[in-house]
Every structure is written in structure tokens, then in C-alpha cells.
Amino acid sequence: MVFSSHLFIFYFLPLALLFYYLLPRRGKHLSLTVTSYIFYGWANPLFMCLMLYSTVIDYICGLIVAEQQVSSWKQPIKVLKKGGQRSRKQKIALFVSIATNLSLLGFFKYFNFAIDNYNAVAVALGLESMQLDTLFRIILPLGISFYTFQSMSYTIDIYKGNAKAIRNFIDFACYVSMFPQLVAGPIIRFQEVANQLESRIHSFEKFARGLTFLFLGMGKKILLANPCGKIADLAFNAGGGLDVLDSWYGATAYAFQIYFDFSGYSDMAIGLGLMLGFVFPKNFDSPYISKSITEFWRRWHLSLSFWLRDYLYISLGGSRKGNARTYINLAAVMLLGGLWHGSSWNFLIWGAIHGGLLAFERMMGKDSIYRKLPGALQVLITFVLVLFSWVFFRADTLTDAWLYCQNMLGMGTTNSGAMLINGIIFNPYHLISFCIAGIIIWAMPQTWNFTRKITWPRLIYICTVFVISLVALTTQSFNPFIYFIF
């Protein structure tokens, strides 16, 4: 089920809110867990078992790490001492939790990739008979990358002494499965919502601010991401035959699509969270106004950036082990970040580009060539670098990405048939949507700032966006969510 769907808006959401608010405090988490499992199972009922499995393992491991025993069941659970000694049992429990989640992620996400690459190597070595049966394909469970990271953060946070374990299974299941951010984030670390799971405030102001997030998020997704997505799809599906202008237009449209798609979804998730009393942190902060790649990663998909920083980069030593090791750590984290997005060489290269640029900027420090340029030029250069990396992220294969980059640099060959897409991508509807998207990206405040103070004009604007989004939702059939596949 996606947020921008008829079923979700008109049936699921009213029912979920109704149950949530009608039930007493003790029943709210149960209601939220049940509705979240229905939400998740709607994509594939069997996926519910997988999520339940991951939840049960982490719940038990969490209790073991927190040294919770049956004999002391009624005593309050304490936060472990930061940096303190951990027993063998605690270490094993942490290992089991991490290994289970990574195994799930590894199997479901990378099995097909591994088989494809094994077969490619077998063919390259002339061992065709050694190829594995490729008819057997693993279906990627929706949002597995998000909830395994989230669930895993629970045991790690307890182990590190950053959070207290939960005794109530329903509370924990509610944290893992919470439908607002279940399938496409933001990744909520346990320490971020631990207190809110115990108690949180429900107020009309909070609910109203949540609505503004929801309405604007829907607008971003339906009114901007979808038309930009159509341009991008047509451009990237045209093979290697585009001219320079069309290919830049297509790549920029993709950059707009992925931003509005993902940040729109995050806004909706934050809004729905607020409507249920939860406060989730910011996930996007106008990333395309960044003046460097380093700044870009402080503004793009913050929940992933911080997760990778806190659980991976720092664990690898961060910047504490000298310059060379810092560069290696940066590159390694970004490579893994790329692989987290999907199992293909394209994502790996996307991660490598960002890792390389982050390391380069770190190495250059304040002497970086483009840091001496005027601000607007720095933004432009950063955007162009991000744009080339998006080509690898979007293209179906490595060859396609390479051909697309060649077209952008005017080094490709044009195919007269591919020129036909001009007739669609430059029609008034797509051009207007593209221009509005650009204006919102570079000239408008992001959602958090825009909704901080609700004035009458803003209220009318927000409600109008919602009504137009509902009209478009009822009439559009093109409605993909990019981050659902990660």
C-alpha cells in the first residue's frame, strides 16, 4: 500500500486513526501494530512473517543484552553503562541480532545479484555448464533495508548504553512496524523514539502540523515527482540515442523526481507520525542547495547518513586513525551505502563516486578548488556532480549509464527514433511541472520551515495543494515510489 493511493487515503487512514484514537492508551500500540502489519501485508501477505521473525529475534536479543531475566521480570530495566564491560552472553545476543538482520538483508537483497555475477564469471571463463539455474529468483520484500536497519539499531543502542530495552513486546513490534515510516523510512533509530514509546503528547497543534506535512508531501509526490518521473523514464528508456539537451533534461528530471519522491514520502511519514503523536527527525534539508558533496550528505537522506555514521563509520574508526584511514573509511561507508540501495554494480559505482568525492573534499580541506568559487557556482558544480552520480543510480545497466553519460557530454551517437521523445518530454505539462519543481527546489523553503508558521495564505495554499493532489491521485495511473524497492 502506498500513501498516495485511493485505498490508503480514503479507507485505511481514516480507519487506522479511528481505532488509534478510540482505544485507551494501552491499546494504542496494539492498534498501531495491527494496522501496520495489514499495511505491510497488503504488498505481500508472506512478508509479514519475515518482519515478525526479525522483530521476535531482536526483541529477545534486546532483553538478553539488557540482562533481563525471568526472575527479575518485574524490576525496572536499566540502561547499560556506556563503554562498560559486556558479558559473553550479551556479546552473543548482539551478534545473533546483527547476523540475523544482515542475513535476511543479504539473502533477500543480494541473492539474485550474486547468482547473476557467478553466472557471468562462469560464462567468461567458458564454464557455461557450471551456471546456476536463473529461473529461481528471490522477490525483494518491501522496505526490508529500512526495517532491518531500524530493528538492528535497537540491540546496538541497548548494547552501547544509549537506550533502555523494552519489556512489552507490543511496544517493540509497534516501533519496528509503525506504518508511517515502515517501507521507505525515515530510518528511526530506537534511541530517537524510545521515550516517545513510553509517553507522548497528542495535541491539536501537533495533529494540524502533521496534516500540513502530509498535504505538502502528497503534493510533492503526486504533482511534482510523478511528471518529472515520466520525463526521466522516457529519457532513460531511450537507450543511447539522445542528444545533449534531452539527456541533461532527462537526468535533471530524475534528480527532481528522486528528491520529490523521497522527501515527499518522508514528509508524509513525518506528518502521519505527528498525527499519531510521534515526532520523527528531519530527513531532507534542501539538499540541492549544497555547496559541496560533504554538505549534500548533511542534507540528503539524513536518517541513513546518521545511521551509517553512528553504526558504521565510527565503528570503523571514523577520523580518529589518521588521514589515510579516514579517506578509506569514508569511501567504504559510501560503497556500503550504495550497496544498501540495491544489488547492482550501478549502485556500487554511485556509492564509489560519492565516497571518492567525500574523501577528495576532505583531503582538499578548505583549499578545495570549487570552494573558492562564488556560492551559486559551487551549488551548480555540486548539483552537476550529483547529477552524474544519479545517472548510475537510475540507469538499468552499467552500459546504459555509460552511454547516457556520453550523451550528456555530447560524445554519444544519436538515434533518430529516440528523438521522438521530444514530442512528449517537452510538452507544456512536463515543461511546467519541471520548472515548478526547479523553483521549489532552489527558491522555496523546505517543508519544516514552511510549516513552522501557518498563516492564512499558507493555509489556503496547503489545502489547495491537497485538493489538487487528490484530483491527480484519482486520475493518474503513473504512481511509482522509487524508495519502495530499496
Add this chain to the structure above:
Amino acid sequence: MSENREYIEKKKYDRETQARIEIGETKISPTMCWILIIFFFLTVFSFPFIQGFYEINRQYKQLQVFTWIPEFSNAIKKSMQKNISPADKMFDTNKNLLEAINRYETGLENRSFLRKPLLSSVQYLFASWLNSGNEKAFVGNDGWLFYRNGITYLTQDGFLQADILKTRRKKEVDVQVDPRIATIDFARQLNQRNIKLILLPIPVKPMIYPEKFSTHFSLLKSPLQNASFAKFKTEMEDAGITVIDLAPIMWQAKKSGIETFLRTDTHWTPAMMELCAKSVAEKINKNYQLSDRKKLYQKVPMKVKNQGDIALMLGIEAVETLYPPQQVSINKISYDKSRWQPSRQAEVLLLGDSFANIYSLPGMKWGDSAGLPEQLSYFMQRDIDCILRNDAGAYATREILSRELRRNRDRLQGKKVVIWEFAVRELALGNWPILPMKLEQKAESDFFSLETGKSIIVEATIGEISKVPIPGSVPYKDHVMTLHLLDIKSIDGSIQNKEALVCTMSMKDNVWTEAALLRPGSRIKLKLRCWDDVESRYGAYNRSELDGDLSLETPCWGEQFKDLKHE
């Protein structure tokens, strides 16, 4: 407040605290707060109630929102009845549930009281002001419309390129993507019976009229073509298969002032179709040794006027105000003052899709007896046999032929030439399975069937139903579905406990019929007729089949359906 923000950022609070402070800072007056909440409740919470009243007012048999109950229970029941292992049962239930979920969600969207009026008016604004169509129909210049797949055929790289084939294989798991393998195999099987195969790929509109879609092409000197077509043609000719490329003929015709395609339709004009039929007939007469069994066919000119299929795909109610219907001159073919009929004894068999059906199949509303089969007959002055089916030219007609042979009905007997017509876009987008063309002995069957000219009213339970497309989601507007009926009892009691395969219309003019709303397990009453009596009328419509051996049973035709639960 800005000072407060700087303070928050300077203090470097963690992200959760920053967010909580931020939300605590929300400035919204109580009035505005209430307006927002009431607005949300009015738009979102009231919708299911209005929808309910709308459905009750329209006297729908069941409120759509509650259809998940029978849908899901049927999905589970269907798997539980199967004699398979528990693990397989679990996966089968999951598969059935997923299908039920999709049906339920699509049903909710389609029955929404907002959908039809909004879809029509929004699409009208998009088409007229923003030059924008929808997922299937693209708006061109000067009132021309284009079908998406026709454009895709040209914009994508060569359909025989290894990486394109590989990508398709990955994305379309159950689809045979390489057209060469199935075509060569089909020709080989025909050759074994001394029958020659002629391929007739019909060009798509943007190949001939790219300038009506994009201004880049005003000076084009030859038709556009997919990069792999030349290679495909060469490989087929090397394998002894004749390929008639109509693109140069169409291009010449366009240059000489003939409009070769309908402006708001996927298909060719009658003038172009006749020119192509003449060219094909000349090639056959010249290159193949056919008998002297000639027949004097005549033609009668007349005019027909209709709305194009792409215009209808836009879903605009008063589409004629934006795209007026087009009038064309057709030539109806007759023999001895009677309507043209295909002949099973003919030496030429035409396998064709909607390019062959247009001007021939009355349901397409572009006239009848004036399509490709009739024109081929006229220009050759001889009988021809045909198997026609709208859409999926890559396999649909071959599949029908294969099934006929497996049912021991030898449609290839006495044939010398098979013309296989399909839209050229199928080469890049179609499914090309290898199909056996072997005459088999008819297996014993307990399935109920009727003799020619007979009909009977029966009661039956629905066992299985083939997939029914959602109106507007497919390029065609009429569709035939297949049902597996169990426990058939005739009203007079002469027939008891029989089962039958039944075909019936599920969609007419983009509207579901009563039969399309039936579900497995329902007890129904209907009239059955012999399939042979209706085949010429309904056989050419796009049809969904049931899986497995059921598809080999001879169907009956069903009509006048009544759900006994609601009678």
C-alpha cells in the same frame, strides 16, 4: 524566532531533540488548527460514506468496500481445496491473496464516484491545454494521436541487441523475448507440411508520421525504423521466410498524398490497407504455385465514420469535441451478393491482429467485410481462410492455430501459404513463445458441448474465471472471458452434474458486462450456445483463457447470465 533557531542549531542538540523543539515551535492559531482538521475530516473521513450512498443509490449488489470478504475467503478456499503439500498451499494461498488484493484495490478505485467525472474533465484539460495524454495515448500535433507502444518501438534501442534482450528477460520473466526463435520454428513446422510462411509486420504510425509527433522530423527522407529491423529481416530471409516490409510502400503512398494512418486511431486507413493487400496479393500470385480455384469477388464502396481507438483511450466523455470522428471510404467485398466468408478449404491462411480485423469485425465499428482478409481475397480473386484475434499478434493467433490442431481440427489441411500479420511493435514488445503445430488425436472429454444451432438454459456453479481487464486499462474496448462451469443442471433435468468451458463477453465498449462481475463459487443461470454458431462474431475479440488443459476443451458460448444469489 530566528534567534531561537540559531540557538537550537548552535547548541547541537541531537536530531530527536531538535525535531521536538521544532514541533513545539509550531505557530498556528486555534481557528486555523480547527479549519485544517475539519477540512481533513470532511475530505477524507466523509469519502467512504458518500461512496456508500452512491453505490446504494446505483443499486450495486454489494458495497465495494466489503467485497474483500468474499474475495479473500475465495482466495484461501481455492488453495485449500488443492491436493498439494502444505508449503505449496501456503505459497498458493499467498499468490491468490495477492491477486484478490489487487482486484479489490482496483475495484475500489474504479467504482469511486469521483473517478469518472474527474478523469474525463481532467484529461480534457490536459489534452486541450497542456498537449498531454495519458499512459497509453500520446497527444501529437494537428489533432493526431499516437499509441504509446508504437513510440516505444522506435525510441528504444534495437530489439535484437543483446543487452535489450537481457533486460527484457529480467523484467518479463515468463515472456519469450526473441522473435527470431519462435518465427523460425513456426516456419520449420509449416515447411514440414509444405506450407510457406510470409511475415507481414505492419508499420506503426510514428514510423510514417513522426513529424506529427515531434517537430524534429519535418525534413525526414525515409520512414523511421527500429535499429534491429533490418537484421531481423535479413535473418528471416536467410531462413527461407518471406518478409514483406510495407514501410517503403506506405512512405511512397504518403508522399503521393494518401493518408496512410487514421488520425486518432492506431490503425491504417482503408486506402492504405487496400494498397498493401494488393501488393501482398501480387507477391503471392507471382511467387507461389496456387491452384486455379478462382472466385469472382466484387467490391461495393461505402463511407464509415467512427472515433479512433486512441481518442477513446483518453477516457474523455465528450471526446468528439476535441477529436472529431473521422470519415473514411471502405470497399465492402462480396461474392454473388452475399457477405464475404472465410473458407476452411482455402490454400491461403491469414493469421492477423487488429490491423486485419479493422474494417472487417463489426464490433470495431469501422464497417465490416472490408478488412485485410476480404481485400486479400478480392485482389487474389480466391478464397482465403483466416484466424484473427485483436492484440498480441506475436502469439495469439498462433496459439489458436496450435489449439485447433491439438483438438484434432486440422486448420492447415490443404494450405500452401500462411500469411502471418502482426504490428511491427510486437517484435520489440511482444511475447514469442515456441508453439507446437502438431495435429493430435482428440482426447476423450466429459465436457458438455452443444451441436450446431442448439441452445439450452442451465444452472451452474462457477469453478474458475479467466482474467478480466479493467476498462480503459487496455488498448481494446471489447473482451471475451472464459469460465469453467461445474455442476451444470439443465432446467428440464436432462443434464446433471456436467462441466463445461464457456466463453462470454466480459467488456463491451469499455464497460464491464454483468458476467465480468461474477466470482468463483457463485451459482448462476445462463443460456449456452454452440461455439461454432458464434465464432465468426466473437472469435476475433481479445480473449483471456484458463490455464492448463482446460484451454484445449471446446467451449460453449454463454449469455443471459443471472446470479442466482441476487435473483
